[in-house]
Amino acid sequence: MSKIIFIKERLRRKKVLLILDDVDELKQLKFLAGGFDWFGRNSRVIISTRDKSLLTCHGIERIYEVEGLNCGESLELFKQVAFKTKKVDSINDDIVNRAISYASGLPLAIDVIGSNLAGTPITEWESILDKYKRIPPHDIQNILKVSFDGLDEEQKNLFLDIACFSKWFDLGKIRANYDHCIKHDVRVLVDKSLIKIHRFGNVILHDLIEHMGKEIVRKESPDHPEKRSRLWFHKDIVEVLEQNKGTSETKMIYLDCPSKEVVKNLNGDAFKKMTKLKTLVIKNAYFSEGSHYFPNSLRVLEWEKYPSTPFSILNKKFENMNVLKFDKCEYLTEISNVSGLPNLEKISFENCVNLITIDNSIGFLSKLEFLNAKGCKKLRSFPPLKLPSLRHLDLMDCESLQNFPEILDKIETLKVIDILRTSIREIPVSIQNLIGLVSLYFDANGKLMFPSICNMPNVQDVSLKAISNLSLFLPLAIMRFANMRFLDLSRSDIRVIPECLKECTSLHELMLNYCYSLEDISALPPNLQRLSAVDCKSLNSSSKSMLLNKVLLYFLPKY
Template identity: 30%
Template sequence: MFPFYFSHNLFLHLKYRPDSTLVDKIVKDILKKLDCRTSSPNLKGLVGIERRTQQVVSLFQVGDLLKLGIWGMQGIGKTKLVEAIFYHVLNGFQNHSFLANVREHKESRNLSQLRKKFLSDILEDENLDISTPTIIPSFVKDRLSRKKVLVVCDDVSELSQFEFLFGGIDRFGRGSLLIVTTRNRQVLFQCGMNLIYEAKKLNKYESIQLFCQHAFKSNHPIEYQLGLSRMVLSFANGNPLAIKFFGSPLYGKNKNYQERAVKELKQIPNPDILKLFRSSFDGLNPVEKDIFLDIACFFKGEDRDFVTRIMEACYPSAYSRIENLIDNRLWIPEEIYDVLTKNNGTETLTGIVLDMSKLEKLELEPIAFMKMRKLRILKFYNSCGRTLLFKELLSLPDELRYLCWEGYPLKTLPSTFHPRYLVELDMSSSNLEQLWEGKQNLVNLKVINLNNSKNLVRLPDLSTATNLEKINLCWCFNLRELPSSLQHLQKLTLLDFSYCESIRSLPSFYKATSLTKLHLSGCSKLFSFPEVSSNVTELWLGGTKIEEVPSSIECLSNLRLLDLWGCRRLKSLPTSIHKLKSLEKFNLGDCSSLETFPEILDIMERLRDLDLSGTVLKELPFSIDNLIGLKILRLNNCENLVCLPDNFYKLKSLLHLSLCGSSNQVVKNLFTAIGHLPGLSSLKKLDLSESNLENLPATIKQFHLLEELILRKCKRLKSLPELPPSLVYLDAHDCTSLEDVSSIKKLFEQELFCEDGSNRFLQLKFSNCFKLGEKVVGNDIDAYDSTSVQEVSSFKNLLKQVVFSKSLGWLFTNYFQLDQKAVRSPETPKLEMPFEHMVTALTDHHQASPKSKKRACIITCVPGSGIPEWFDFKSLGSSINIQLPSERWSNNSWINFPCFVASVAVSFLDSYEGKGFRITSECHLKSCNGDNHDLSCSYSFSFGSRLRDHVFLVYDGFVLGSSLKVRHQTIVFTMWLPFISTLMSGIRPNAR
């Protein structure tokens, strides 16, 4: 039974109406309430709508009136979303009204009908008619202010529409909700919305699902359909309506038709799509249409600020007809080739953008641009070593606003070119020796980019470039002269002279008060510290020959980053360094002559990152505890450092400490400091690589927040003590003496069982730890009792064909059960020690109750070249295809298959030099009703040096959504690895 509450209006007339009228009114009221509680939208086929509805509803907060605005491009699903929200929250309101397609009701008469509908819905009075658009009678206002209502105003295009519908209405009842959808976000601000949500496009997986629903009437495509899906979705860009228009015509067609239709989309746009988005385009004013076409043709995907800068220079007040503009922009390589080589450009041409990689060669006549007097945008990019050929020096149009010519082949720009309108000049990787002779009118110029122009010798006089903001000249090796006019450019914010190896001196930048970033890294002939204003925030001086930092540096009150990396002549720092109160990052790495660091005489609370690696410091300042905000400290290869100061433990904010290559005494100092807790109690990452310790101090477990421990190339390290339970990453690569890692069993147990409720990713690296490979232990891996053996045998009969990629080599598989009895079996094969502890922990995890388990991921690796003997199924090919027996896929527990244990043995190619790679596990599930589900997970590795054969062991699982909780009949499992010549692996599904 539904509880019914009759409206207030119903009983206003109880005493004055006949019984028949009263009964009729009661019936209508009941039917209305029933309709509110039973009606709901048809969400079938609306991919992703439930997730988005929950996102929006979660933003609601109780208050007087919530005004929610939803905006997004046409076809993105705003109406479907607001409908879903409407029915989701409907029952919480006294009255409701949904005003659809407001954009189409532009005339006052139509808007009046919408207004009448709104008031009728909310006030339950069909005869109420208010003729004045902005004046509401006080009795109506009073009734509205006492009602908790839900109102949706869908597809509003102008503020005037909103004002006509709701003008004069001061407020609704407490807790009311007003939702407005629009394509134009600015309309929402004008309407006074206090919560704005952008309707998001579909993600990749949702897009594929929606496309397949319309194109193939299936949620998951087969292989060739997946290729079609990816091509179409690159055009649709997550727009649901576009995906529907692309997919629907393909349904029921044969494979050849579908493939041909998809390929034609690039040349022949779908007419429904053109009609859909044409209305949005037609709503733009003439200048906006011009800007839209320029961006669509020339600047798609470019930085917003960059595009804004160019457009502002091109359109101060331009008005043109859209019909003329469509043919006035060239971006198709073949068309550009014809225009430039046949000299048939016209005055109407306003832009050329050429991807030079699309043409084999292009020879330009001197008059190639002669007729293009209105050319504003010229961009040649992706030169890929291709050179444009010139018979003579060509001319360029003076109307250019944006000139980008990557790999420009001449030594100078044409002498007839007058860049008075030019906003951005980008000639990266050019052959320029200079831009031009003498002085030019450059009042509009904002950006100069000549990076990697290796022949550039000098810059011209830039005194007229009063609006210049950025200059990028990095990698201009032969640049020797900088004009003195640079110091007078008041709007200059960025100067990048990185790796200009010929620069010996700089002009003073003290008067360039807008300059915030100065890059001089790699200027190897620069001896003097630059003169800059106090507004500079970043100084990059690494690799220069600077010998001292002046005491006047204390005046740089806004300096946040000071990089002196590799300044090998620098011997000392001024005592005033502590006065840099804004400093956040200070890099002195590889300053191999730096002998002292001054005392920090005052608190420096903002310094977060300090790198002193490779210096010859003998001690750190006693006042180091004044760095109260320090989070990262690097002291790598400080060979002369003999100890840490007593106050070191007071660095309470320190998260990352790197002592790579430090002496044993320094490391012992560190662990002595642990006793002074809460000092160093925040430490999360500790790097002790290349130390000479034989054993880590047991007090390391007191770093109770430590997550990463790096012990790479600790050649004398023999054993590991009990490690902090917080640890999730251990790198012991190339610890060639390491033989006892029994303590890691606790880490496995911590990862597998619920203690703190967190899901973590445990990764342990023992690559090149060859003594671990030598030490083997009995009773390490499970055998089978009679039940397990019978169960495994049934799987053996099913695994008749195992396939794996020929480029990867052999695959060995075996499905087995873990149990305590098996672990004690004397016939059990032997394993390397890390695997022993992992398998023991997995045994306990397998037998534990589901409530005590948690989703976990563990990865470890040790030297080795083969999978243990109990992996006894082998074959060549690309994947393992498992047909499950009916008694298996009818058992609900089998849905938890995607938890697995895998072992992979790899032999690295000679070309592998230690760079990062990924192991990817892919699982394809096919249910008994024919549905397909694809899952994957991957793991990153990086070793930094060559490796011999190694064995990886992975315990992980795939996250299953509710849609995958079905009975599966077929499972295909694949593991992919790069850099290998042979591969052996095993996989075990494990019910959780």
């Protein structure tokens, strides 16, 4: 009789408590707890593992994630390990709290750190903890590294990218480094408890797991940072760039100086030897000059406050470039031909306050999803757009922008248009090519001309703030946006809500805030659920009474 049959036959009629600790292979579960019929009624089987996928593969549905120790529990455990007592003089509170903070609620770490500090003079603890910040304790590193060692090569690379850069990058920027879909690999990292995905899509790591990943990269070349695959420590990066030590080993660089430093002697060819560099991000670092060269391997390039005009460098072919950001670049006056970036998905030149012209080529990047020109105060016109993949277009705070871009072909993916605080006064008929548009926000600060032949039945949210010809425009808007559910008319010069608003049977929310000339709101739509009329000082008595008595009222007016 095999061992499996033996265990099953001996225990199937007995009530048992079975604890399987640190399971790391599916066969362990099959051999020791093969099914629900192996044990008697009211039996309990408790399994601990670092790999959630083992549990789901075995058909286990009741899964609990063990939380870390809270501050009180951490303090109690640390005192027992480090001092062999729960009573500690308050004079040591700061250093004790620092040790606990480093462990971040992980019992293993508290035990290792407490044991290492036990018997050591308190005067040396500060130095020991400083060293732990640079180099994690060997005992903790080895235990946490078990999960990493079980990954395949691609999963290891993805984890190291996340561990080294998750505090600065979202998953989208990390994804740009890969030619293949990384969804499965991300799920593996989650299942192995190496990362968590926040409900907004951000990646979260336990501090010690992050330190473990960074230590793996540091050990690639402890004494020569230029030979490491990833660089994030500002002193290492400055050394490599100033002394032109770059090598083909480096794949990602993120420079964020803790203070405003000027790298005085940046070598113009600092990136020339980095032939495999995929991601280059520079923030809060003030260079005396820009680079004469960027490697063709680049996929993500972000350089805030670039010290010269960058687009002359980018005229050559960058087949792999996915993300390009030159935010806050005061020297950028024009964006020249970008047709050499055929795979570009994101481009941003936010708050480039001296930008005046944009080459038409930007409107023909077939893979472009994200286009950000927010805060370009001197930009007067925008090129036509034929961008089938566009999901995000931001023209907010382009104070001098006078024309809305012509939409040359149908775009299904763009859901929201926000052009607050611009000088746009006329909307072209081609806006109806935005067939996927759901939300449309304007802030005209004057008259707005909307095409008489234009129907956009999919638009649900409309903002028409501060429009002086609203009484003429509104009936047209109601006809054009037949299915709108939200309408914002705040700060407009409207005096009476027109009768045609009663025809908006889909309208659920109406904003009338700071409409100082508004007198009558009797013509409300039949299915309205929320109404806001803050500081509408001219309302007649019947309208005020209706506001105060409406059961559906959500925002009370301020008189």
